[in-house]
Structure formats: C-alpha cells, structure tokens
C-alpha cells in the first residue's frame with residue numbers, strides 16, 4: 080500500500096455526495112486536497128473542516144458543461160499544486176426521458192460535456208506530469224447502470240469513460256501511473272435520489288483502494304460496495320486477492 084501522506088489529490092464534484100466522502104477519506108490518510116465544485120461557496124465549509132484535520136485544502140470552481148471553463152480551471156489547479164491523485168467524480172444525471180426513442184439532444188450534449196469530455200480533458204492535462212514524475216493515480220467514476228435506455232444520456236457518457244480507461248490501460252503499464260474505474264454503488268445522494276438502497280458513507284473505504292494500490296494495474300472496474308463495512312486493511316487485502 081502506498082502512503083498518501085503529503086500527496087495532493089484533486090477531487091471534482093467534492094461539495095456533496097460521493098465527492099465529499101472521497102475528500103474526507105483522502106484527508107484522513109494525510110492527503111492535501113484541491114476540491115472542485117461549481118461555486119466556491121459550495122466547498123467552503125467542507126474545506127474548513129478538513130483543514131482542521133491538518134491537511135492543506137484549496138478550493139476551485141468551474142461549470143464543467145461549459146468547455147471554455149476547463150482550461151482555466153486546470154490552470155488554477157496546476158498553479159495550486161502538483162496533482163498526484165485525481166478523482167474525476169463530478170457528474171450529472173438528467174431526468175429520465177419520458178418515452179422511447181426521444182433522447183433530448185441537449186441532455187445528451189450536456190451529459191457528454193460534464194461526464195465524459197471534461198473527464199478526458201482533465202486527464203489529458205494532469206496525466207502527463209504524473210507520467211513525467213513516474214507516479215500517479217487516476218480514478219474515474221463510472222456506473223453500473225445497465226438496460227435503462229430511458230437514461231441514455233447518462234449511460235452512454237459513462238460507457239465512454241469505461242472505454243477511455245480500458246483502452247489506455249496497456250499504455251500505462253510500467254509508467255507508475257494507474258488509471259482505473261470506480262462504481263460507488265446506487266446511493267442516496269442528490270444524483271442517486273432518495274430511493275437508492277445505499278448510504279453515501281458506504282463508499283468508504285472501497286473508494287480509496289484504487290488510490291492506495293501499488294500493483295501497476297490499470298483498467299480495472301472497482302465496486303466500492305464490495306468493500307463496504309470492511310476496515311481499510313481488510314479492503315486492501317480483498318482487492319489484492321479477489
């Protein structure tokens with residue numbers, strides 16, 4: 080297991096839901112944080128709480144559906160810190176389409192911008208410096224969504240993330256950079272809705288495993304719920320010997 084003490088993690092969509100738990104879990108392991116949301120006010124309380132625990136925290140804001148905001152966001156991130164660990168967590172799930180064969184093109188474009196295109200652009204900026212240093216962890220949030228064509232915009236955006244990560248995996252062999260997928264499970268967040276079976280807190284410790292494993296593996300699909308209720312040490316053992 081790698082130590083995260085003093086490393087810098089960048090978490091998109093850190094203001095609430097899964098992202099806020101990722102930030103908490105990373106801070107508990109000693110990682111400094113750059114926290115993203117759409118408005119600095121959305122992460123200010125969380126940042127203040129995490130700073131008390133002794134880590135450095137920087138907050139940044141950007142609307143990820145707006146392609147003009149991505150490069151300025153990444154300029155601010157890179158000016159603040161050298162990012163070792165990236166969680167591409169921010170996403171939107173537009174309301175279900177009401178009838179078959181009627182995917183709204185606007186919903187599709189917005190979902191692809193936030194959930195896929197921004198993810199690729201963020202990786203494209205932050206992965207090369209990781210590769211140059213010979214160490215990095217990229218964890219792209221995905222979903223187990225299947226057989227729900229009424230959620231086409233969301234589902235195809237996440238399928239694109241899966242394809243991107245898996246196709247990159249062979250190229251990352253031996254680079255020190257590991258890029259993997261994380262499905263947090265269906266959880267009662269703003270995105271998951273009130274009928275979801277899972278408590279968002281159950282993403283820990285599983286969500287931390289792809290940041291901690293030091294086995295050179297990329298392209299793996301981690302399910303945070305496989306590790307719910309375990310200690311971090313037990314979760315790591317399970318991940319190493321599935």
Ligand SMILES: NC(=O)c1ccc[n+]([C@@H]2O[C@H](COP(=O)([O-])OP(=O)(O)OC[C@H]3O[C@@H](n4cnc5c(N)ncnc54)[C@H](OP(=O)(O)O)[C@@H]3O)[C@@H](O)[C@H]2O)c1
Pocket residue numbers: 091092093094095096097098115116117118121141142143144167168169170171193220221222223262263264265266267268269270271272275
């Ligand atoms: N919850 C589930 O059941 C579930 C299941 C499978 C996968 N996932 C995945 O897990 C990840 C986290 O989901 P969640 O349930 O925690 O979501 P959430 O509670 O709705 O939180 C979404 C986060 O993303 C940010 N965000 C939303 N729209 C944005 C935009 N247009 N531009 C920039 N940032 C934006 C929000 O920032 P603001 O606060 O500023 O709006 C917030 O921090 C997502 O990738 C999701 O697809 C979730």
